[in-house]
Amino acid sequence: MTDETQITRESMEYDVVIVGGGPSGLSAAIRLKQIDPDLNVVVLEKGSEIGAHILSGAVLDTSGLDRLIPDWKAQGAPISTEVTDDNFYVLGEAGQMRVPNWPMPPLMSNHGKYIVSMGNVCRWLAEQAEALGVEIFPGMAASQIVWDGNRVKGVVAGEFGRNPDGSIGDGYEPGMELLGKYVFIAEGVRGSLAKEIINKLNLSDGHDPQKFGLGMKEIWEIKPEKFKQGRVVHTMGWPLGKNAGGGSFIYHLENNQVLVGFVVHLNYQNPHLYPYMEFQRFKHHPMVAELLEGGKRVAYGARAISEGGWQSIPELSFDGGVLLGCSAGLVNVPRIKGNHNAMLSGIAAAEAAAKAIAAGREGDRLADYDADVRSGPIAKDLKPVRNVKPIWSKLGLWPSLALGGFDMWVSNLTGWNPLGTWKHGKTDAAATGKAKDFAAIDYPRPDGKLSFDRLTNVSFSFTNHEESQPCHLKLKDPSIPISVNLPEYDEPAQRYCPAGVYEVLQGENGPKFQINFQNCVHCKTCDIKDPSQNINWTTPQGGDGPNYPNM
Structure with a gap:
């Protein structure tokens, strides 16, 4: 085995290094080159291609895109299905009650917004970025921070070839150090580098803990006579009831495709709750079943959603870089929208960095970015709903x-919130109750027509991981799942994971905890919800994970 200290890496220097090819990272890259075409900008994306790991509802508020590329329609953006019909229901087990639109504040309206595949929008944004001279490297997982004291100087990306035990294999490639005057962290929700930076630099001190939801989504092709292009439906209530907060969305996109999603807030107490099965049960509601019957499910995926909003935004700038988009937690929960704020954050960070570089600065704090987020359009979106x-x-x-x-x-x-600012309280992990205090939940078996078992559905996420690499789901203490989580919480990892990664198997010597990391869709729920905070999600080799086609 090679001594880790003997690893040498080549380095490349850029003006700005961007980790993550989602809406925030790509918007930042485009805006940097719009301001100064001579800036050297690189985007690192862990997915096999741009869009491979993008999963979002999504009804898009185009305010961020309008600011970035005002003529996006003329430029051929894949954004054409305008919302024509906006519906909100509270469900009971056998029926539903429509909530009229008129009592809702204007900010809740979806009219003038567009139903999109954000994966395809990001693929189009990547084309715009490359046309401006941005270097984009897909399949390059940024696995480490390059620190210079408390300054983020760059990242290590493109490491391949470790053995399952973590040792260095025969075909080992050490990856490269990509160094920047500024480093933008745009990994999405609960990214491993963002988590490290926030913890090391105490960026969340004085702010509420971040809160999360688990969003699961299927794409269905339905019968043409049931399809209503532009229709938006949101629901709350059944099947979750008092067990958990959450709700659903049903968006009629185009070509008879309907986007069916279900969100479970991860602050639920009952450790017996099984979010994936709640989603599957939801599709048997008469209103939903009638829509889907005779259709077919063509894709599945899942990811965590940042839900803390205004109270939970950490300090966003630090020496050498910033947090963007979902790494910063900029989702508007009641609107079920975050892509516009992600794009606005990328634009604001780009403008702050370009100004600093033009002034001869590097490696310091971009305080202008923090100020923009806390006083500009993002603040105006998040503060009223906090x-x-x-x-x-x-x-x-x-x-x-x-x-x-x-x-x-x-x-x-x-412009004034009469209720002030309510606090979130516990983390989602700490909210988990003891198994003995809650009744187990009996879930019906999937029927294979409307509802499906997890492993079958995971195959529709087109997920793949090279099995010879180390497991990227790290246990701080391998004994805790069986010695603590099983007796105390009935090991909820068996249920909260939407991809069936975690199992408790019965063997000759008693129960054993198994991690099927090949199934992982990179949702990060385990990192968030594990009651012992014993699971650390890290990046696998670049290019691994889901390959979402149209999410």
């Missing part, structure tokens, strides 16, 4: 609709 999520968590669905709606309406009219 109490909806904590009210829901503390008081439940109906009070959140009433109280949260009142708070949003007053803020919409006056």
